[in-house]
Amino acid sequence: MSSNTAFSISLPIDLNIFNDILYILIAIAIVIAIYVAVGRVLRGLRLRGVISRRIEELIKIIVLVFLILISIPIALSNIIQYSLWFSIAIAVIAFALVIIMLKTFIENTFSYLVLVSSGILRDGESIQINVNGVTYEGRVSLLEGNFMEILTHDNKIVYVPYKHVLNSVIIKQSLQNLKFKLIVHGHGIDIDKTSNIVKEVLPKSRFVVAINELRLLEIREEEVSFLIEISLRNPDSATQCLSDIYKMLTKNVSHRLRIEML
Numbered sequence: 546m547s548s549n550t551a552f553s554i555s556l557p558i559d560l561n562i563f564n565d566i567l568y569i570l571i572a573i574a575i576v577i578a579i580y581v582a583v584g585r586v587l588r589g590l591r592l593r594g595v596i597s598r599r600i601e602e603l604i605k606i607i608v609l610v611f612l613i614l615i616s617i618p619i620a621l622s623n624i625i626q627y628s629l630w631f632s633i634a635i636a637v638i639a640f641a642l643v644i645i646m647l648k649t650f651i652e653n654t655f656s657y658l659v660l661v662s663s664g665i666l667r668d669g670e671s672i673q674i675n676v677n678g679v680t681y682e683g684r685v686s687l688l689e690g691n692f693m694e695i696l697t698h699d700n701k702i703v704y705v706p707y708k709h710v711l712n713s714v715i716i717k718q719s720l721q722n723l724k725f726k727l728i729v730h731g732h733g734i735d736i737d738k739t740s741n742i743v744k745e746v747l748p749k750s751r752f753v754v755a756i757n758e759l760r761l762l763e764i765r766e767e768e769v770s771f772l773i774e775i776s777l778r779n780p781d782s783a784t785q786c787l788s789d790i791y792k793m794l795t796k797n798v799s800h801r802l803r804i805e806m807l
Contacts, residue, residue, distance in 0.1 A: 572616040576609075583608050597689060649708070653691035656707035661687060666715070669782065673716040676709050723783050724774040724807045726762060731800035734769050736761060739798060743771060746793045752777050752786035772807075 587601045596604075660666055666685055673682040674695070683697035692704040705713075729739055740759070747756050758774035777786055787804055794802055 576612045576616055579612055580605070580609055600689075649706075650691065652708040653706055656711045657687070657689070657691075659711060660693075660707065666693075666710075666717075670717055674705070674710070675714045676705055681705070721777045721783070722757065722774060723777055723786065724758075724772070725787065726805045726807060727771040727773055727794075728803040728805065729769045729771075729798065729800050730767060730803070732767060734767075734800055736764070736769055739769065739800075740771065742797050743773070743794065746797060747773070747775060747790065749793060750786060750789045752782050752789060 584605055587596065587604055590596045591598060591601045666672065666687060668685065668687055670685050671683065672685055672695075673680060675681075681695050681697065681703050683695045683703070686694040686696070688694050692706055693710055695703040695705060697703060727743065740761070744756070744759060747753055747759075753775050755776040756773075757776060758772060760772050761769070762772040763770040775786075777783060783806075787806070791802065791804055
């Protein structure tokens with residue numbers, strides 16, 4: 546018997562493992578490539594002012610979740626040799642779980658879109674709203690996101706989820722009457738001409754809804770006063786409205802003007 550006996554040990558190599566790893570790497574590479582490409586497109590749109598940063602990030606999250614849910618069935622069908630329909634069923638279940646986890650976010654986003662598109666509320670409007678038995682009153686700001694902001698009369702900021710806004714009772718004053726006195730100073734004031742100019746200028750203000758009263762109040766030697774009452778849609782815009790009216794009148798009336806609120 547020869548002492549030089551050769552022993553050979555062969556280890557079986559399962560090439561399917563490498564194929565499975567390759568499928569996973571390809572799926573990851575495709576997801577990353579598409580995600581990066583979409584991110585660049587969205588960034589370009591944001592820089593041009595087409596979309597906001599929040600919308601950009603929201604779309605990126607949606608695209609990433611969608612890509613993952615698409616790639617999972619394909620990868621599973623090749624790795625564990627199940628049918629594609631079985632993998633799709635798993636993806637549907639995963640998608641349903643994602644929807645459940647994002648339920649509050651989806652409700653707030655949908656409610657925000659309804660409020661903005663319907664015009665029920667507008668930025669700057671003063672409202673009174675009852676949320677879960679608590680009443681808030683103040684000026685509204687429709688923020689992008691999940692919350693509506695209310696600036697109360699004592700300068701406190703209240704954030705109300707949009708999903709609660711649609712389910713709440715909202716009270717807002719439709720019109721606010723504003724009465725003021727327009728005083729014109731100067732020599733040789735043409736009362737009829739000045740009155741007609743005021744009638745033409747007032748409706749041009751974006752704050753004025755209606756002219757309730759416009760009449761001559763007082764005539765002095767070098768001074769003429771008019772009593773004016775208008776209706777505003779937003780009661781908090783009185784100061785802006787008077788400033789707007791004053792600027793327009795000074796461009797059309799050659800005499801010196803003064804406005805006094807009543």
